[in-house]
Amino acid sequence: MYYPFLKRIIDLVVSFLGVLFLSPIILILILILTIANRGNPFFFQPRPGKKGRVFKIIKFKSMNDKRDKDGELLPYEKRVTGIGKFIRQYSLDEIPQLFNVLKGDMSLIGPRPLLVQYLPLYNDFQKQRHDVKPGITGWAQVNGRNTISWDQKFKLDVWYTKNISFLVDVKIVIRTIKKVIHKEDINSSKNLSMPTFMGNN
Numbered sequence: 001m002y003y004p005f006l007k008r009i010i011d012l013v014v015s016f017l018g019v020l021f022l023s024p025i026i027l028i029l030i031l032i033l034t035i036a037n038r039g040n041p042f043f044f045q046p047r048p049g050k051k052g053r054v055f056k057i058i059k060f061k062s063m064n065d066k067r068d069k070d071g072e073l074l075p076y077e078k079r080v081t082g083i084g085k086f087i088r089q090y091s092l093d094e095i096p097q098l099f100n101v102l103k104g105d106m107s108l109i110g111p112r113p114l115l116v117q118y119l120p121l122y123n124d125f126q127k128q129r130h131d132v133k134p135g136i137t138g139w140a141q142v143n144g145r146n147t148i149s150w151d152q153k154f155k156l157d158v159w160y161t162k163n164i165s166f167l168v169d170v171k172i173v174i175r176t177i178k179k180v181i182h183k184e185d186i187n188s189s190k191n192l193s194m195p196t197f198m199g200n201n
Contacts, residue, residue, distance in 0.1 A: 003132075004162045009066075011108050015101040023097055029060055036083050037061050042096060047113035050133045055105040057113055061095040072149040082089060091180050097136045109169045110135030113159035114197070121199035132164065139168075142175035146194050 013044070019026070025085040033041035043061040046054045064072045064082030064137065080088070087093045106113065112136035122129075140156035148156075160168070 002166045004164070007107065007164070007169070008104075011101050014108055015098040017097050018095075022098075025092070026095060029087065029095070032083060033060055034086075035062065036081055043093075045117050047134070048119055048130060049105050049113060050117055052119055052127075052130050053193060054098070055118055057106075058096040058099055060087055060096060062088050062093050089183055094136050101136065105133070107133040108134045109138055111138050111165070111171050114143060118197050121197060123200050125158060125173060126154045128161055128201075131161045137172060139172060139175040142179060144170055145157060145179070150194075150197050 005161075030041045041061055042064075043059045044056045045059075047057040049055050062081065063076065063079040064081055066079055068074055097106060101108055110133050111129040138157065139160040140153045142154065143156050
């Protein structure tokens with residue numbers, strides 16, 4: 001009964017109210033990031049959603065586009081900006097994904113959408129994370145986030161797909177709020193980004 005119909009209704013209502021409530025913060029961040037990023041406050045990137053269907057995720061831009069002499073983007077640690085590191089530590093960069101939720105590409109809660117290039121690297125078990133819509137936060141996010149291994153992350157993601165319920169989602173929301181407030185699992189620079197997933201070799 002809860003999934004998918006009631007969950008979708010909750011997604012629509014909460015994300016709409018979230019956009020309204022957070023609109024002053026959204027406008028302030030747009031202004032600051034427009035200046036910091038020389039005119040571009042948003043970051044768009046293709047990500048796989050439910051059943052692997054690709055959509056464009058929207059986030060506040062936390063890194064610049066500096067490249068090396070060969071035209072390749074510099075490593076993460078050399079491109080993340082000061083304001084970018086701040087908004088990532090407090091998960092403020094995730095706020096625009098409320099529009100992805102309203103559109104129907106994402107849910108408030110579900111496995112985080114990873115990179116498109118990872119799709120052919122998943123084994124049959126890992127592919128199950130795409131049985132549901134990806135989320136802004138999820139079971140793996142509140143059980144280690146970027147401090148756990150890929151194997152642990154996939155196990156947590158798949159667990160969620162098999163155990164979706166209103167109570168589980170409420171638990172995830174409560175844990176997410178606590179972790180954002182206390183900056184748990186994300187308060188050191190080395191944990192701001194996961195290492196590249198290389199498959200199961």
